[in-house]
Amino acid sequence: MSTATAIAHPNIALVKYWGKRDSTLNLPATGSLSMTLDIFPTTTTVSLDEDAAGDILVFNGDERADGPAERVTRFLDIVRELSGSAVAARVETVNTVPSAAGLASSASGFAALAVAAAHAYGLDLDARALSRLARRGSGSASRSIIPGFAIWHAGDSDETSFAEAVDAPDLAMVVAMVEKREKPVSSREAMRRTVLTSPFYPAWVSSTAESLDAAAEACRAGDVERLGRITEVNALRMHALIQSCDPPIRYLSPVSVEIFDRVAALRDAGIGAWATADAGPNVVVLTRPESVTAVTNALEGIAELAVARPGPAAALVTRAGE
Ligand code: 2P0
Secondary structure (H helix, E strand, O other): OOEEEEEEOOEEEEEOOOOEEEOOOOEEOOOEEEEEEOOOOEEEEEEEEOOOOOOEEEEOOEEEOOHHHHHHHHHHHHHHHHHOOOOEEEEEEEEOOOOOOOOOHHHHHHHHHHHHHHHHOOOOOOHHHHHHHHHHHOOOHHHHOOOOEEEEOOOOOOOOOOEEEOOOOOOEEEEEEOOOOOOOOOHHHHHHHHHHHOOOHHHHHHHHHHHHHHHHHHHHHOOHHHHHHHHHHHHHHHHHHHHOOOOOOOOOOHHHHHHHHHHHHHHHOOOOEEEEOOOOOOEEEEEOHHHHHHHHHHHOOOOEEEEEOEOOOOEEEEEEOO
């Protein structure tokens, strides 16, 4: 029996992925840029089982037979097709990120699953191929394969849509966990609704492509101020876009908005700090490492806080069997 265990970390996008051009291949409408974190890892073990009738998913100790299990099976079907194997697998995953709270749990989840499944099924994939594979599970997972800062190139085919590392200045993130409950509308459904109903969607696609070029340039040049400004503007544009759906969706809560205000006040006081938020009420503050204490002091008491630095690539931990 072949078994492999892998570990991956979530990532937070500075320039966001919101909207697909192809939902079968999970090709995004625009490229994106992110930092992989060094906190909240997901550890996943994939064990092939020749006698099993179907795949089994055990998520944080509970066997699941619902949506997440079907999504894992659809992903494993891609791995089985690539490897020429028809064998079912048992997938055990332990996620330390608060699940479905807009903190990129599917990114670390599918990145860890991609690495573990590729090894368990005997595929020899380089980082680019792993990023493409992880993308099929969840778009943002393509970036969690990569350490530190990553650009996910939108591409226009399975071969050309992958993430790769980009040089960046020394940065940190302060994660403000406003709520840990499941979000009311999944990113996948909200993206679909955005593409179908928002009159602002074409403007989002064109402006995000420009923001990505500018952010990549700022990253390479080590221009923290410019990168920070692009990050906060892009996040607020994404939330404005999401709120413009019919029926509308609003992920930010009053506490999230209060955090954006406190971060703006920090900037007025001369501290380089910029806020972003994914598909949920949690807010992540991008800052220089030396300003982390100023940020945590400013957010003290409003939310549970965690400090992250650029994290490692998704990696194999152990492997056994043929
Ligand atoms: C991002 N998010 O760039 C954006 C910003 C959330 C807000 O990627 O449908 O779970 O699995 O490809 O990757 C969340 O969406 O969506 C996401 P699927 P995913 O991080």
